[in-house]
Amino acid sequence: MTHHQHSRCDNYYWMRDDERQDPKIIAHLEAENAYCDAQMSPYQELEQDLFTELKGRIVKDDSTVPVKDGAYWYSSEISGEEEFARYYRADDGHATNKQLLLDSNTLAQEHEYYDLGEFSISPNDQLLSYSEDTDSRRIYTIRFKDLTTNTLLDDVLENTEGQAVWANDNKTVFYVKKDLKTLLGSQVYRHVLGTSQADDVLVFEEQDDSFFMGLGKSRDESLIMLDLEATETSDTWVLDANNCHGEFVQLCPRVKGHEYDADKLGDTFYIVTNWQAKNFRLMTANNTTIHQQALWQELIAHRDDVMLECVELFNEFKVVTEREKGQIRFVVYQADGSSYPLEFNDACYYAGLGENPEPDSNKARLYYSSLTTPGSLLEFDLATGQSTVLKQQKVLGDFDSALYQAERIFIKARDGVEVPVSLVYRKDMFGKNGQNPMLLNGYGAYGITFDASFSVNALSLLDRGFVYAIAHIRGSEMLGRDWYEQGKKAHKQNTFNDFVDVTQALVQQGYAHADKVFASGASAGGLLMGAVANQAPHLYKGICCQVPFLDVLTTMLDESIPLTTNEYDEWGNPNDVDAYKTILAYSPYDNIRAQDYPNILVTTGFHDSQVQYWEPMKWVAKLRELKTNNNLLLFKTDMDAGHGGASGRFNRLKEEALELAFFIGLLQDKK
CATH class of the missing domain: 3.40.50.1820 (Alpha/Beta hydrolase fold, catalytic domain)
Known part of the structure; x- marks a missing residue:
């Protein structure tokens, strides 16, 4: 192999077999x-x-702490010698009228390898989408289940990234299709339940193959968000979740070197951005100004010695994740503009935001672990800063x-x-x-x-x-x-x-x-x-x-x-x-x-x-x-x-x- 007038000889190049x-x-x-x-x-x-x-250190019969998302509480359980979890929802946090959604053990039975990717519930809580990879190539097949009849639908979406994002009409989903050669997702398709995948409509295509593509929903679930991420550049496009036949609109012009993460709650966009801020800052915009960076308003300024990593939005609070001298911390910002940090005592640790699907909550769940403290799920009262340990990993x-x-x-x-x-x-x-x-x-x-x-x-x-x-x-x-x-x-x-x-x-x-x-x-x-x-x-x-x-x-x-x-x-x-x-x-x-x-x-x-x-x-x-x-x-x-x-x-x-x-x-x- 010769490049730039320099030659290398690879005696073992023959070991490559793309087809395996x-x-x-x-x-x-x-x-x-x-x-x-x-x-x-x-x-x-x-x-x-x-x-x-x-x-012998693993608790064989284990379950997660139920988390409320809409009308139901969701949790998972694993038992005995099972390799995989079962997923449930219930009417309350006490497992009243518990309903089995998926049993990964049953789904994995016929496969040497099995990975349950993502599953999501339709806005009306009646339908479930889930993705699975049975080859370990991170190429997912998406399937659908009617939760009122507990039956699978005929719809099957193959060769995807694994995410299915519901429009608010409860019958349309958007997904990213993978190129089977490059294994990159570069195309977004719209699928209507009850139709063939062959009839799905291509609604967005990214030509620059240096970008990864991901789909999600805004915090207030009003927008379907398409995030394009290269190593040093971000680009976000949005679609009105109530108008699934509309077109994706770019939030702001793509500029090489500009990295940002945007979310929306109510009438306000919140943008964690490195624009004129190497360690990132937090800015806000509305539906009009979001398309013009010069009109964004600074909420948290850039600091040379503090890395601003992300923000979780609540109706009355914002929880900001920061890192200083290598240590993570959380700062809670209240509606009146005041703020306070959430404190931890260990010399070195990891902490991260847990599942917090309800923006109107006044409590936030955090995951905490240190080199001497098993993983713990904490719940903080955002108004007072008081914490409760909901669960700590048991070590037998x-x-x-x-x-x-x-x-x-x-x-x-x-x-x-x-x-x-x-x-x-x-x-x-x-x-x-x-x-x-x-x-x-x-x-x-x-x-x-x-x-x-x-x-x-x-x-x-x-x-x-x-x-x-x-x-x-x-x-x-x-x-x-x-x-x-x-x-x-x-x-x-x-x-x-x-x-x-x-x-x-x-x-x-x-x-x-x-x-x-x-x-x-x-x-x-x-x-x-x-x-x-x-x-x-x-x-x-x-x-x-x-x-x-x-x-x-x-x-x-x-x-x-x-x-x-x-x-x-x-x-x-x-x-x-x-x-x-x-x-x-x-x-x-x-x-x-x-x-x-x-x-x-x-x-x-x-x-x-x-x-x-x-x-x-x-x-x-x-x-x-x-x-x-x-x-x-x-x-x-x-x-x-x-x-x-x-x-x-x-x-x-x-x-x-x-x-x-x-x-x-x-x-x-x-x-």
């Missing part, structure tokens, strides 16, 4: 799976014990949160920038004396922040003396928008440097033993793992790469691969020579060389639609060719799964048990 039907490739993957099983055989008992341990066994200690520290990277790190360990097994094993996790891409939340599975490490740490490296928005921009495109190397520097500092500061450091990352975090394995292999005893993005340069040069064109604003477009050189310098596949590598476990899904299976397959093959030591190199492919891994609550634990056994087993030196 080549018997030689399937046999190769199955042989890799068998090899992985054979190499892990010394840890087979440990792996089974871990699976039993993980499963002898779990006691008082046994564990969490910390948030900052570590100076090589360029002087301070990187936040979240850590948790078991108090009675930890001494800051450099003796503990440690698992360090990271991601660092797309502005996605890997917050410090409770992991019931991490207890299996903590209870064996591990320190669990998260490096909040550049490429996320942990410290604001600039933190993201300093970890993308031409600055991507900062992401890898941060992770390496955090690793070294944690060892130097006594959090971990130099010979007992492990690392893990998934997807773009798998790219991180591939890069640090090349650049600093001596720092890690073992690395786990989950669904990893490893062949960055070849993928970004091939527009036929699904989702590639969406990624140019994240990684750069290598058709440009400078971007080509930047990606070439770190692309994990291109930078494998003859050197010692850590023990490595790679996992993927054969049907992955985001990172194609051949990327890790090729990377492992090339590593086998060039690496100079005998450390483990294991590759496990779930032949039924995609990017999200196995479906079902217990099936997923088998993947987790394999990874944990890999780390723990390496400390036992049985290999």
